[in-house]
Amino acid sequence: MIDRAGVTAGIKRKYGVSIRPQWLGKCVEHVEAELANASNASDAHNLHLEVQTRLVIEQLLNSDIGESCIPALTVGNNNQVNQLPGTPYTFLQVQEIMDVGISKHAMWEAVREKEDFEQRGIRPSYLPALDEDGDDSSGVFTANTQGNTQGSAAHAPNDDVDANGDRKPKIPHGMLKLVLTDGRTRISALELTPIPQLNVGLPIGTKVLVKGGQFMQPTGLLSLDADGIQLLGGAPAQYEQFTLRTRLESSLRRGQ
Numbered sequence: 040m041i042d043r044a045g046v047t048a049g050i051k052r053k054y055g056v057s058i059r060p061q062w063l064g065k066c067v068e069h070v071e072a073e074l075a076n077a078s079n080a081s082d083a084h085n086l087h088l089e090v091q092t093r094l095v096i097e098q099l100l101n102s103d104i105g106e107s108c109i110p111a112l113t114v115g116n117n118n119q120v121n122q123l124p125g126t127p128y129t130f131l132q133v134q135e136i137m138d139v140g141i142s143k144h145a146m147w148e149a150v151r152e153k154e155d156f157e158q159r160g161i162r163p164s165y166l167p168a169l170d171e172d173g174d175d176s177s178g179v180f181t182a183n184t185q186g187n188t189q190g191s192a193a194h195a196p197n198d199d200v201d202a203n204g205d206r207k208p209k210i211p212h213g214m215l216k217l218v219l220t221d222g223r224t225r226i227s228a229l230e231l232t233p234i235p236q237l238n239v240g241l242p243i244g245t246k247v248l249v250k251g252g253q254f255m256q257p258t259g260l261l262s263l264d265a266d267g268i269q270l271l272g273g274a275p276a277q278y279e280q281f282t283l284r285t286r287l288e289s290s291l292r293r294g295q
Contacts, residue, residue, distance in 0.1 A: 140213020
C-alpha cells in the first residue's frame with residue numbers, strides 16, 4: 040500500500056534526511072493498520088504518493104530521531120562539528136532548550152504563574168488588582184472618547200488579555216540556547232537575535248531544519264538567526280515528561 044521507496048525519496052528531497060529502513064518498516068505497518076481501520080479503507084489502497092509521504096512525515100516528527108533517521112553530522116579533528124552537511128538544510132531534533140538570558144528562578148516563577156493562571160484561574164500576584172467593576176486598574180481598556188463606534192480600538196480583540204480583562208502572563212524571551220542532535224552527535228546553538236518561531240517551552244524532541252548559521256570558535260557554538268532555522272514540530276511521547284517546568288525544577292535542585 041505504502042510506496043516505501045517513493046516515500047523515502049520524497050522525505051529526502053523535502054528535508055534532506057535519510058530514513059532508517061527498519062524504522063520505516065514499522066512506521067508503514069502502523070500507518071497501514073490505521074488506514075485499514077478507517078471508514079474509507081477501500082480508498083486507502085489508492086493514496087497518492089504525496090499523501091503517503093505526509094502520513095509518514097507525521098510519524099517521523101513524533102519519533103526519536105535516533106530511531107528514525109540516519110545521522111548526517113560529522114566531527115572534525117577537534118572533536119567538534121565544524122560545519123553542517125553540504126545539503127541546503129539539516130534535519131535535527133531539539134534535545135535541550137533553555138533561555139540563558141533569563142535566570143532559571145525567574146523563568147520558573149513565570150512558568151508557575153502562567154500555569155496557575157491558565158489551569159486554575161488564579162490571578163498572579165504581580166498583576167494589579169481589579170477595581171469594583173471588575174476592570175483592570177492598569178487601564179488596559181480605555182473608553183472611546185472620540186464617539187466613533189465603528190472599528191473602535193476599545194472593542195478590538197486583544198490577545199494579551201482574557202475575557203475578564205486580565206492580562207495574560209507571558210513567558211519571557213531572552214536568549215535561547217539549544218542542543219540539537221541528529222541522533223548520534225550533538226551540537227549547541229545560540230540565538231543571536233530573538234527568533235519568533237522559537238520559544239523556551241518547545242517540546243523536547245521537536246524537529247527543526249537548520250538552513251544556515253556559523254560555528255563560533257573556539258566554543259563550537261552554532262549561531263542562529265530567523266533565516267537559519269525552520270520549526271517543523273513534533274512531540275515524541277518518550278519526552279513528554281520533560282516539560283519546561285520539570286526541567287527548570289530539576290536544574291534548580293541541582294543548583295545549576
